[in-house]
Amino acid sequence: MTEQLLHLTEKPLWDAARCAGMYEMSTRGRTLREEGFIHCSLLHQLPAVARxxxxxxxxxxxxxxxxxxxxxxxxxxxxxxxxxxxxxxIYGPIPVDAVVEVRPFGAHTAGQGGEAP
Structure with a gap:
């Protein structure tokens, strides 16, 4: 099984993307257009990225x-x-239907589930 691609973001940015149908933020304060790709992590990388x-x-x-x-x-x-x-x-926008789960960051690190996209 391939490791899951994870992207850490602020909840209001995800809420806006759900309305727009696409997520286009690359990283904190930078868009896909500015950066050229969307930064993601694997599970073991997530805590260091958050810090x-x-x-x-x-x-x-x-x-x-x-x-x-x-x-x-x-x-x-x-x-x-x-x-x-x-x-x-990721070298392009993320369609909201490609996001199969949304988890609060604290719950994610504890291995708990979260809300549906």
Whole structure:
């Protein structure tokens, strides 16, 4: 089984994407258009990403669980620097129907389920 693609975002941004039909934020404060791809993580990478982007006590964050087969855009695993850890990057917008689950960040790290998209 392939590891799930995960994207950490603020709940209001996900709510807006649900209305628009597409999610187009790359990372905190940067859009897909600005960055060229959407930053994602694997499960073991998520806590460090949350700390780096949102500090030691992130609030109002959700984790989008993405089905890569529903994307319609390429996914590439790339490192920020040569020999560094590789992270999944989605080279296009995320259709809301590719998000198969939405979990509050705290519940996600505890391995609990969450709301439907």
């Amino acid at each position: 780096a982007l949102y500090g030691p006590d992130p609030a109002d964050l959700v984790v989008l669980v993405i089905d890569g087969e529903r994307l319609g855009s390429p996914v590439r695993f790339e490192a920020m620097k040569p020999g560094g850890e590789e992270f999944p990057h």
